[in-house]
Each structure stands twice: as structure tokens, then as C-alpha cells.
Amino acid sequence: MDNRLFFPATERNRESIREVLSRILPTRGHILEIGSGSGEHGVIFQKCFPEINWQSSDPELIHRKSISAWIDHEELNLKMPQPLDIDVEKIPWKIPSELLLSIQGIISINMIHIASWNCTKSLFNESGKLLKNGQFLMLYGPFKIGNKHISQSNELFDGSLKMQNKSWGVRDLGEVGDEATNHGFIEEELIRMPANNFSVIYRKVSL
Numbered sequence: 629m630d631n632r633l634f635f636p637a638t639e640r641n642r643e644s645i646r647e648v649l650s651r652i653l654p655t656r657g658h659i660l661e662i663g664s665g666s667g668e669h670g671v672i673f674q675k676c677f678p679e680i681n682w683q684s685s686d687p688e689l690i691h692r693k694s695i696s697a698w699i700d701h702e703e704l705n706l707k708m709p710q711p712l713d714i715d716v717e718k719i720p721w722k723i724p725s726e727l728l729l730s731i732q733g734i735i736s737i738n739m740i741h742i743a744s745w746n747c748t749k750s751l752f753n754e755s756g757k758l759l760k761n762g763q764f765l766m767l768y769g770p771f772k773i774g775n776k777h778i779s780q781s782n783e784l785f786d787g788s789l790k791m792q793n794k795s796w797g798v799r800d801l802g803e804v805g806d807e808a809t810n811h812g813f814i815e816e817e818l819i820r821m822p823a824n825n826f827s828v829i830y831r832k833v834s835l
């Protein structure tokens with residue numbers, strides 16, 4: 629049985645995200661991805677950056693099965709670990725000791741707007757504990773700037789998210805930045821991405 633899921637957005641955004649990653653990834657070590665979804669990003673980035681170990685995670689079993697199926701399909705079993713069951717709100721995250729020792733950065737793509745605000749807080753809280761000074765947390769997705777949407781399509785998207793779940797919604801970059809500051813990160817770089825998205829690189833600066 630083929631458990632692979634196909635998320636169309638990953639085909640549209642993977643190249644622009646890969647370009648950002650090519651500038652910030654270390655030469656080796658583990659990158660932890662939170663809310664990996666289908667796993668398509670994980671296998672692509674593992675192949676693009678063969679010296680690192682891409683550690684996917686997702687709280688949904690169907691997504692973890694898809695990630696494992698993508699790892700099998702791309703014959704990456706020797707390089708890429710099996711996905712972890714991480715729900716950002718269930719703290720502390722259960723992290724294997726090998727990952728604890730070699731983690732270099734954390735990335736979460738299109739997750740914080742499809743989860744409660746408390747998930748953003750937990751993401752920074754736990755990332756702040758796991759990462760050392762100089763390491764990064766990268767977020768990708770739509771953001772409001774100065775509490776305003778940057779496009780009509782983002783505003784419509786925000787409305788549709790809130791119809792699905794009142795606790796979801798496009799986050800304000802300033803409010804996310806406050807959480808970052810509270811947990812020892814600075815916003816190092818804000819990169820405008822296609823389709824009214826951003827990549828934001830937060831750098832850990834204090835313990």
C-alpha cells in the first residue's frame with residue numbers, strides 16, 4: 629500500500645524555500661521540521677542537502693505514515709530518520725538523544741496559522757530550550773504586517789481559516805516577533821516569498 633500524500637502547495641513553494649535554506653543551513657547535523665505534513669518537503673530537502681539529516685515530525689499519524697512512505701519511495705532510509713510524533717503543545721517534546729546532541733536548527737512551514745496561537749508560543753518556548761546560541765528557527769507562511777494583511781488574497785485566506793477553526797488565522801509578524809524575543813531569539817531576516825508569503829529567520833541569541 630502506498631501511504632504517500634501529495635500536498636500541491638509543496639510543489640509550488642519548495643524551490644523558493646530551498647533557496648533560502650541553501651543560505652542558512654549548516655554543513656552537517658540535524659534539522660528538525662515541525663508540522664511536516666506529507667513529507668514531500670523533507671525528502672526534497674534531504675536530497676538537496678545530503679550532508680545534513682532531515683528530521684521530520686507531525687502529530688497526525690496519517691502524515692507520519694506519508695512521510696515514512698516518501699522516505700521509502702525516495703530510498704532515503706539510510707540518511708533520513710523516521711518522523712517523530714511532535715505536537716508543539718505537548719511539552720516537553722520527546723526528542724531522541726541523538727537529535728538533542730546534533731540539532732542545528734528548526735523549521736516550520738505553513739503550520740502556525742493552521743494551529744492555535746498557543747502553538748506559536750509553544751514552538752518558540754520549546755525551540756528556545758532546544759537550540760543553542762547562533763542556531764536558527766525558520767518560519768514560512770503568510771503573515772500580517774503591522775496587524776494588516778499584505779494582500780486581499782491573504783485576507784480571504786485568513787477568513788476561510790477562521791471559518792474552519794476560530795483559533796486559526798494568519799499571524800501578525802510583530803506578535804510572533806514578541807514571542808521570539810521572549811524566548812531568546814532575534815528576527816535576523818525577513819524574506820518576501822512568492823504568493824504573498826514570507827520566510828522569517830529567528831536566531832537564538834541567549835540561553
Ligand SMILES: C[S@@+](CC[C@H](N)C(=O)[O-])C[C@H]1O[C@@H](n2cnc3c(N)ncnc32)[C@H](O)[C@@H]1O
Pocket residue numbers: 635637638662663664665666669686687688691714715716717736737738739742743747
Ligand atoms: C498546512 S499543513 C503544512 C504541512 C507541510 N509543512 C507543508 O508545508 O506542506 C500544517 C501541518 O501542521 C501540522 N500541525 C497542526 N497542529 C500542529 C501542532 N500542534 N504541532 C505540530 N504540528 C501541527 C498538521 O498536522 C499539518 O501537517
